[in-house]
Amino acid sequence: MKLLEFQAKKIMAQNGIPIPSSQLVEGVSDLEGLSYPVVLKAQIPVGGRGKAGAVHLVNGLDEARSVTEALLDNEVKGYRIKTLLAEEAVDIKQEIYLCCLNDKEANRPMLVASREGGVDIEQLAKESPHKILHKRIDPLVGLMDYDIQGLAAGLGIPADAEFKKVVRGLWNILRNQDATLVEINPLAITNQGPCALDGKIILDDNAAYRFKEQRQKLKEEQSDRIVQERSNAEELADKYEISYVLLDGDIGIIADGAGTGMLTLDLVKDLGGKPANFCEMGGKAAAEAAEQAMEIVMANTGVKSLLISLIGGLTRMDQVAEGIDAYLKKNPSQVPVSVRMCGTKAEEGIQILAAHGIKAQADLFETARQAVQVVR
Incomplete structure (x- = not known):
């Protein structure tokens, strides 16, 4: 469970850690009586709020009202801002x-x-x-x-x-x-x-x-304070009933099972990459699921490289390749696609993907390395 800043600071204060005096702001009326200057900070569970324009130093009531009106109900990094923390400005050495x-x-x-x-x-x-x-x-x-x-x-x-x-x-x-x-x-x-x-x-x-x-x-x-905006990819995942978790990286990941997906995600991070998502196709029909999974992952415009990790056990790799082929024929890929493919009917699947210039291989480490390398 990731706490909001005001919750974290309350616990810190209870454990003897000094914090600035502060109060929550959920409307312009809450700004009355504050001692300025103060720092207004959006209470959303993400980092980089300052760079995203969600933290402001204000020197008076009028400026505070303007900033509060601009921030509240605005969307930052996928979250709707419902609460601000007004905190005394500190003289920093x-x-x-x-x-x-x-x-x-x-x-x-x-x-x-x-x-x-x-x-x-x-x-x-x-x-x-x-x-x-x-x-x-x-x-x-x-x-x-x-x-x-x-x-x-x-x-x-x-x-x-x-x-x-x-x-x-x-x-x-x-x-x-x-x-x-x-x-x-x-x-x-x-x-x-x-x-x-x-x-x-x-x-x-x-x-x-x-x-x-x-x-x-x-x-x-x-x-009532954490209101997450849903992306197109998340809406599609619900529609197709495919497991999908949006992350903040730029390497899209598709796997044919949860275990394979987690292994691939960890490997990408170990290699210095940042996964854009976790997506696993589960037990759906292979061709249909593969095409739908690609539609979901590529709906995220932040994806710069796509890594598909597949192990053919009960799932036939030629059928998965047919789904990838169907998607690419309708939507020529604008990003590099790296495919790890092994197991049942893998040779046939590799031949299908070769028509799109994709050199699928059985080595997961090398495939992940290639996917990470293209975005570095």
Whole structure:
């Protein structure tokens, strides 16, 4: 469960992490009585809100009214804005990135930090990985003072009581709330001490039974505030009854089963690509499902490369290829298509696809690598 910013910050404040004073805004009447300047921030469950024009510094009531009227009910990154967070402006000396998460590779908690806060941490990891600090925590020992001191030294800031309180707050939320990620980006260093300017918390859905009352309240707070706009692809998926999940990448993925689809999605990410979706055809008739799946995935104009991952067991690959062929004859592809095909009638399927210049092959790794390479 991904929390909205105001929900995350409330939990952070309860765990001793300083946050700016704030209030929710759901109409221009809520702006009365605020002490300006303030920052108005759309409460939607996505990152990059500032770049998308959903965060504004306003210096007075008239400006706040204008921005509020422009933002409320506007759509940003697929979500309809229903609520803003009005937050006091903070005098910032330095911004850092600070996060506590569960490291799946090492199967233990980890602190992540950087002296460059307020930026896309994933982009920073690609371009300047040396600027990111990692500190794995022994779950049997827990967070120790020397862990925090080492982190502060790497950030070039004092390991004072206020900073220790922030780091321990992140740790306590991760452990006591069964969170998978607790992130502050940025943590502002001010003359009054550290202050969380943005907060992100993802709670483990598998642990929801332990926090039934709290999780229910969080869901109720989100029910009228998270309004997701449905894409053409999602509408088509409902129409054809094909499993489809829209993601934020540019590599479209189609698979003939959920397991194959998840494996392919993970491999694309491991190779540095960003999946645009998860789509699996399930048990539908092969040719029909393949044509419909391509229509669904290609309805997303953000797709720059299409990866089709197929394993022929009960499903015949020549029939799947006929569906792909039917779609391409009606809609000549504007993006590169990479096909992994093996199993029953694979040779016949490969021949059908060759007519469209598609060199299908059995090697999933190589096929995924090609699909990622064309969009880099």
